[in-house]
Amino acid sequence: xxxxxxxxxxxxxxxxxxxxxxxxxxxxxxxxxxxxxxxxxxxxxxxxxxxxxxxxxxxxxxxxxxxxxxxxxxxxxxxxxxxxxxxxxxxxxxxxxxxxxxxxxxxxxxxxxxxxxxxxxxxxxxxxxxxxxxxxxxxxxxxxxxxxxxxxxxxxxxxxxxxxxxxxxxxxxxxxxxxxxxxxxxxxxxxxxxxxxxxxxxxxxxxxxxxxxxxxxxxxxxxxxxxxxxxxxxxxxxxxxxxxxxxxxxxxxxxxxxxxxxxxxxxxxxxxxxxxxxxxxxxxxxxxxxxxxxxxxxxxxxxxxxxxxxxxxxxxxxxxxxxxxxxxxxxxxxxxxxxxxxxxxxxxxxxxxxxxxxxxxxxxxxxxxxxxxxxxxxxxxxxxxxxxxxxxxxxxxxxxxxxxx
Amino acid sequence: xxxxxxxxxxxxxxxxxxxxxxxxxxxxxxxxxxxxxxxxxxxxxxxxxxxxxxxxxxxxxxxxxxxxxxxxxxxxxxxxxxxxxxxxxxxxxxxxxxxxxxxxxxxxxxxxxxxxxxxxxxxxxxxxxxxxxxxxxxxxxxxxxxxxxxxxxxxxxxxxxxxxxxxxxxxxxxxxxxxxxxxxxxxxxxxxxxxxxxxxxxxxxxxxxxxxxxxxxxxxxxxxxxxxxxxxxxxxxxxxxxxxxxxxxxxxxxxxxxxxxxxxxxxxxxxxxxxxxxxxxxxxxxxxxxxxxxxxxxxxxxxxxxxxxxxxxxxxxxxxxxxxxxxxxxxxxxxxxxxxxxxxxxxxxxxxxxxxxxxxxxxxxxxxxxxxxxxxxxxxxxxxxxxxxxxxxxxxxxxxxxxxxxxxxxxxxxxxxxxxxxxxxxxxxxxxxxxxxxxxxxxxxxxxxxxxxxxxxxxxxx
Numbered sequence: 033x034x035x036x037x038x039x040x041x042x043x044x045x046x047x048x049x050x051x052x053x054x055x056x057x058x059x060x061x062x063x064x065x066x067x068x069x070x071x072x073x074x075x076x077x078x079x080x081x082x083x084x085x086x087x088x089x090x091x092x093x094x095x096x097x098x099x100x101x102x103x104x105x106x107x108x109x110x111x112x113x114x115x116x117x118x119x120x121x122x123x124x125x126x127x128x129x130x131x132x133x134x135x136x137x138x139x140x141x142x143x144x145x146x147x148x149x150x151x152x153x154x155x156x157x158x159x160x161x162x163x164x165x166x167x168x169x170x171x172x173x174x175x176x177x178x179x180x181x182x183x184x185x186x187x188x189x190x191x192x193x194x195x196x197x198x199x200x201x202x203x204x205x206x207x208x209x210x211x212x213x214x215x216x217x218x219x220x221x222x223x224x225x226x227x228x229x230x231x232x233x234x235x236x237x238x239x240x241x242x243x244x245x246x247x248x249x250x251x252x253x254x255x256x257x258x259x260x261x262x263x264x265x266x267x268x269x270x271x272x273x274x275x276x277x278x279x280x281x282x283x284x285x286x287x288x289x290x291x292x293x294x295x296x297x298x299x300x301x302x303x304x305x306x307x308x309x310x311x312x313x314x315x316x317x318x319x320x321x322x323x324x325x326x327x328x329x330x331x332x333x334x335x336x337x338x339x340x341x342x343x344x345x346x347x348x349x350x351x352x353x354x355x356x357x358x359x360x361x362x363x364x365x366x367x368x369x370x371x372x373x374x375x376x377x378x379x380x381x382x383x384x385x386x387x388x389x390x391x392x393x394x395x396x397x398x399x400x401x402x403x404x405x406x407x408x409x410x411x412x413x414x415x416x417x418x419x420x421x422x423x424x425x426x427x428x429x430x431x432x433x434x435x436x437x
Numbered sequence: 438x439x440x441x442x443x444x445x446x447x448x449x450x451x452x453x454x455x456x457x458x459x460x461x462x463x464x465x466x467x468x469x470x471x472x473x474x475x476x477x478x479x480x481x482x483x484x485x486x487x488x489x490x491x492x493x494x495x496x497x498x499x500x501x502x503x504x505x506x507x508x509x510x511x512x513x514x515x516x517x518x519x520x521x522x523x524x525x526x527x528x529x530x531x532x533x534x535x536x537x538x539x540x541x542x543x544x545x546x547x548x549x550x551x552x553x554x555x556x557x558x559x560x561x562x563x564x565x566x567x568x569x570x571x572x573x574x575x576x577x578x579x580x581x582x583x584x585x586x587x588x589x590x591x592x593x594x595x596x597x598x599x600x601x602x603x604x605x606x607x608x609x610x611x612x613x614x615x616x617x618x619x620x621x622x623x624x625x626x627x628x629x630x631x632x633x634x635x636x637x638x639x640x641x642x643x644x645x646x647x648x649x650x651x652x653x654x655x656x657x658x659x660x661x662x663x664x665x666x667x668x669x670x671x672x673x674x675x676x677x678x679x680x681x682x683x684x685x686x687x688x689x690x691x692x693x694x695x696x697x698x699x700x701x702x703x704x705x706x707x708x709x710x711x712x713x714x715x716x717x718x719x720x721x722x723x724x725x726x727x728x729x730x731x732x733x734x735x736x737x738x739x740x741x742x743x744x745x746x747x748x749x750x751x752x753x754x755x756x757x758x759x760x761x762x763x764x765x766x767x768x769x770x771x772x773x774x775x776x777x778x779x780x781x782x783x784x785x786x787x788x789x790x791x792x793x794x795x796x797x798x799x800x801x802x803x804x805x806x807x808x809x810x811x812x813x814x815x816x817x818x819x820x821x822x823x824x825x826x827x828x829x830x831x832x833x834x835x836x837x838x839x840x841x842x843x844x845x846x847x848x849x850x851x852x853x854x855x856x857x858x859x860x861x862x863x864x865x866x867x868x869x870x871x872x873x874x875x876x877x878x879x880x881x882x883x884x885x886x887x888x889x890x891x892x893x894x895x896x897x898x899x
Contacts, residue, residue: 064478074561076554173644173673183645183674184575185549187582189605190891204608204893205586216586229561303557305579307550346558352542354505381489381544 040249047245047332051238054078055228062225069355072347075218075231076302080342082237083298086244088322088334090291093248094284095320096329097257099264103158103316104145104165108138108289110172110311112296114179117186117306124196125206127215127236127301131294138293139286146285150278153267165316172308185307208301210236215302233302240298241335244291249331251287260284292319321387325394327401336402344383344390351379472802473588473898474564481536481801483508483788484543484565486556486580487594491547492674492701493572495735496780500572500594501542502773503781507788510768511538518768522761522832523789527796534796541565547572547674549579556580560587566801567592567791569784571614572700573674574598574647581610588898590803592787595780597699597731599650602846603887608895609803611810611845613790613838614783615878617651618886620730620750621658623851623873627748632693632726634663639691641682641706643698644671651697654886655730659695667691672698672706679706683713692720694727703729704739711743732854734778737866744856744866751852753779753834754869761834776864786833790840794828807895811842817875824882837875843882844892851878 036044050057059073072078091105115137116130123129149160172180180186188205200206208215215233222228251257259280262270267277300306309315318341326337356372356379363371378386398404476482485504487497509515513530520528532538541563543555552570559565568584569592571577577596584591585607593601593612597620602612638659642648648671656666667689672682683706686694694715698706710716710727718725729736732749755766755776765785769777777785790810798805812828817839828840838849853871860866880887 071562074558076557076561080554174671177644183549183643185579187579190893191889204896205582207586303553303583305549305553305582307548309548309550346554349544350541350558350563354542 034246035250036253040253043331044246044249048242051082051242052235054081054238055230055234059226059228063227064225066359069351070347072343073229075216075229075234077342077346078231078234079237079298079302080346081339082234082241083295083302084319084322084338084342085335086237086241086298087292087295087319088326088338089241089244089248089331090288090295091319092323092328092330092334093251093291094288095323096334097252097260097264098281098284100150100153100281100285101158101320102149102161102285102288103313103320104161104163104168105288105292105319106311106313106315107145107165107168108142108292109296109299109315110168110306110308111141112138112293113300113306113310114172114186114296115293116297116300117188117304120194120208120300120304121186121188121192122195124194125208126196127208127210127297130301131297134293134297134300135290136293138296139290141293142286142289143282146282146289150281150285162313162316165311166313169308169311169313172311180306180308183308185305188304208233208304237298237302240294244294245331245335252331256280256283321391325391325401327403330401330403333401333403340390340402341387344387348379348383348386349381352376353380471897472804474560474566476536476564476566476801479536480539481533482563482565483538483540483791484556484559484563484568484570485540485784486543486545486552486559486568486570488547488572488576489544491545492677493547493699494701495739496572496595496700496733496778497545497570499735499778499781500570500784503769503777503785504540504542504569504788506769506772507785508538508540511788511792515772516764516768519761519765519785519789519833522764523793524831525793525797527793528789533792534799534801538792543570545570545572545576545580547576549575552576552580553583556583557587560584560589565589569787569791570594571596572780573645574601574650575645575674577601578605578646581605581607585609585893585896588803588896590791590806592791594784594787596647597651598647599654599886600646600890602844603650604890605646606844606890606892608807608845608892611787611790611840613787613840613847615750615752615849615851616846617647617654617730618880618884619851619878620651621654622878622880623750623853623871624655624728624730624748625658625662626877627853627871628659628664628728629662631748633723636664636693636723636726637667637691637721638664638693638695639667639686639689640669640695640697641679641686642669642671643674643702645674647699648697650886651730652695655695655697655728657886664693672702674702676702677705679709680713682706683710683715686710686715687713687718687720690720692723692725694725696727696729697731698729699731699733700736701739703736707740707747708743732867733780734776734864734867735780737856738863741863741866745858747856748870749854751779751854751867753782754852754854754867755782755864756869757834757852759832759834759836761832765834782834786835789833790830803897804895810840810845812840814842815839817848819876820879822879822881839875841882844887844890848875848879850875 055073059071061067061071112134115134119130119133145164213232217232219230263277322337323334327333353376356375360368360371487500489497510518545552556568567590571594574596577593581591591610599617640652642652696706715725727747729749732751737744794806794809798809814826815829816825824843827842831837835849838847851873854867855870857868
C-alpha cells in the first residue's frame with residue numbers, strides 16, 4: 033500500500049492507530065483517583081506530543097540518516113512560528129496559509145544556513161548551526177523587534193487587518209480555525225468515569241504528523257535515503273567513488289528545516305503567540321535530546337523521545353511539594369518532611385534533574401535509545417522464535433552504534 | 438509472519454469503536470456546561486501561575502506563599518488574615534460559595550510561551566476556574582489573552598506595565614497592582630524636591646512591554662519637572678551582566694541613572710552601577726544619583742547596602758499601619774517567619790477579591806464575576822471624573838481602593854520608598870518617604886499611554 037511493503041504498511045497502520053487513539057490511551061486513570069495526576073490526555077499536551085513529534089522526525093532525517101548534528105534547529109521552529117502568526121494577523125485566521133508560509137520561509141532559511149554550514153562537518157558544523165540559531169535569537173530580541181515584538185512575543189490583536197476574514201465585530205479575538213472548524217473545539221466523552229477529550233486541533237496536528245511520518249518512512253526506504261546513510265557511514269569513500277555528498281546533505285538539511293518550520297507553524301496555529309525563546313539554544317538542545325533519548329536513526333524513536341520529554345515537562349513538573357505531602361502523609365512527621373524534600377528535588381521545577389538522570393542512563397546502558405530498550409524487552413518475550421519481528425523493525429536501519437559519533 | 442497479532446489489533450480497534458458507540462448517549466457534556474470548568478463535587482480549583490525559575494523567581498516564590506495563605510484563609514484555616522478587615526463581608530471562611538478551595542501551581546519560567554503552556558494545562562487538565570499570577574508583564578499580558586480566549590477569569594498578580602490595563606486590557610482580566618504611569622506620577626515630585634529641576638537622566642530599560650511603558654512614563658513625568666533625557670538603552674531580560682551597559686553612562690554627561698529593571702536584573706545592574714563607583718561621582722557639579730522606579734522588598738534584600746538612599750515606588754509596604762496590613766503581616770509572619778513583599782500582598786488581595794466577587798455574584802460564571810468586580814458605580818471621594826466608577830473596597834492594606842469598571846485597574850495610594858541608611862535587619866531595607874494620595878496618580882482611561890485597547894466582551898467559554 034502507498035508504495036510500502038507489507039511490514040512497513042503494518043507499521044504505518046499501527047502508528048496511525050496509536051496516533052488517532054491517543055486521547056483514549058493517555059487517559060488511563062479514573063477522574064477522581066489519586067493517579068489522575070498522571071493522565072496526559074488534555075488537548076494542549078496532546079497537540080505538543082504531535083507537534084514535537086514532527087519536529088523530532090524532521091531532525092532525525094538529518095541527524096539519524098546523515099549523522100550531521102545540527103545544534104540550531106530551533107531557529108527554524110521559531111521562524112515558522114513567526115511566519116504563521118504574521119499570516120494569522122494579516123491574512124486570515126484559517127491556519128493553512130500560515131502553515132504553508134512557515135514551511136516555505138523555514139525552508140529558505142535552512143537553504144541559506146545549510147549552504148554555509150555544510151561546508152564543514154562534525155563539531156564545526158554543529159557550532160556553525162548553533163551560531164546561526166543564537167544569532168537569530170538575538171536578532172529577534174533586539175533589532176527585529178518591530179517584526180517579532182521582542183520579549184513580549186508576537187500576539188494577535190483586535191486591530192489586525194486579516195484581509196480575507198469578515199470584519200470582526202464581536203469585540204473579542206477570533207480563534208484559529210480550519211475552514212470554520214475552530215482549533216480549540218473539543219468533544220468530550222465520559223466513559224467509565226474517565227473524560228476523553230477529542231480536540232479538533234489535536235486531530236489536525238495528528239493527521240499532519242502521520243503524513244510527516246509517512247514521508248519520513250518513504251525517505252528512509254528510498255535511494256535518496258540510502259545516499260544519506262552512505263554519507264554517514266563514510267563520506268570520504270563516497271567522494272572517491274565520484275559522488276558529491278553536498279547536494280544530498282543540503283537537501284536533507286532543507287527537508288529537515290521544513291519539518292521544523294511545520295512544527296513551528298503548528299505551534300502558532302494551536303496557540304497564536306510566538307516568542308523568541310523558541311529559538312534559544314536550549315530549545316535546539318531539547319530536540320537533540322528527544323532524538324537521542326528515543327533512538328537516533330530509528331523511525332519511531334524520536335517521536336517516543338519527544339513524547340517522553342513533553343510528558344516530564346508538563347506532568348512531572350506539576351508535582352509540587354503540596355502534592356508530595358499528600359502522597360507521603362502516611363509517614364511520621366519528621367520522616368515525611370525528609371522524604372518530601374528529597375522527592376521535591378526530582379519533581380516540580382526539579383524535573384530537569386530527572387530528565388538528566390534518565391538521559392544519562394539511556395546513553396550509558398541503551399545507546400540505541402528507548403527503541404533499543406523496547407527491542408530488548410521484545411526479544412525477551414520472543415526468545416526462541418525465528419521469524420522476523422512484526423513491529424516493522426525488520427528492514428529498518430540499525431540504530432547508530434553510539435550517539436557520540 | 439504473525440498474523441495473529443494483526444487480528445488482535447483489529448479486534449482491539451473494533452471493540453474500541455463499539456465501546457465508543459455504546460457510550461454515545463452520554464456525550465454532550467460540552468453543551469451541558471454553561472461556562473468553562475464549572476466547579477463540581479464541592480471543590481473549586483484556582484490556578485497560580487508564577488515564575489519559579491528565571492530572573493523574577495524570588496518574587497514568584499513569595500507570590501506562591503501569599504496564594505497558599507489566601508487559600509487557607511478562604512477555607513477557614515489559620516487566623517483569617519485580611520478576611521476580618523476587608524470591607525466586603527460576603528466571605529465566611531467556608532470556601533467559595535460552599536466549595537472548598539483547591540489550587541494548582543505552575544512555573545512560567547518568566548517566558549510567555551512556557552507561561553501559556555502552563556496556564557493551558559491548568560485550564561484543560563486541572564479544571565482551574567481562575568488563573569492568577571504574573572511577575573512579568575510580558576507573561577501577564579500573554580496569559581491574560583489566553584484566559585480571555587478560554588473564558589477564564591485572570592486576576593493579574595505582579596504586573597506593572599501600562600499595557601496590562603491599557604493597550605492589552607481584556608474583559609476577563611483584572612489588575613490590583615499599580616502601574617508605571619502611577620509610579621511616574623508619584624515619583625516625580627519627590628525627585629524634584631530631592632534632586633532639583635535641572636538634571637540629565639540616562640535610562641537602562643528591560644526590553645519588553647513593562648520596560649517600554651515604564652521608561653515612557655518616567656521620561657514623561659521627569660521631563661514635566663524640567664529634567665532632560667540623555668539616552669535610553671534597552672537590555673535583554675535574560676542578561677545577568679550589565680557592565681557593558683553601565684560604562685557608557687559616565688561618558689554621556691548624564692547625572693542620574695534610571696534603572697527600569699526588576700527582580701534579579703535590578704539587583705545585578707544596581708550592584709554593578711555602585712561597584713563602578715557611579716554614586717561617588719560628581720557630574721555637572723552635582724552628585725550622581727540612581728533611581729529605581731519600581732522597588733520590591735526582595736530586590737532591596739538582594740541588593741543589600743547598594744540601595745541606601747535610592748528612591749523608588751511600591752504598591753504597598755508591610756510597614757504601613759492600617760488594620761488590614763497588620764492582620765496580613767501577622768498571619769504571613771506567623772506562617773513563614775518573615776514579612777511579605779508587596780508582590781505577595783497584591784496576590785493575596787487578588788485571590789480574596791476574586792472569591793468575594795464570586796460570593797457577591799452568587800455564581801462562578803465569569804460574566805457574573807466580571808459584573809461583580811465592576812461594582813455598583815461607587816466612586817472614590819475627591820476625584821471629579823466620569824470614569825470614577827467601579828467597585829469600592831477597603832481593608833486590604835491599601836486604604837480605600839477603587840476597581841475601575843472602565844479598564845479593570847485598581848486606584849489607590851502609591852508609596853514612594855527610599856533605601857534605608859542603617860537598616861536594622863534585611864527586611865528593613867526600605868523606608869516610606871511619602872504616601873502619594875490616589876488623586877495625584879489618577880488618570881483618565883483614554884490617556885495616550887493607555888490608548889489603543891478595548892476590553893471587549895466578557896467570555897464565559899464553553
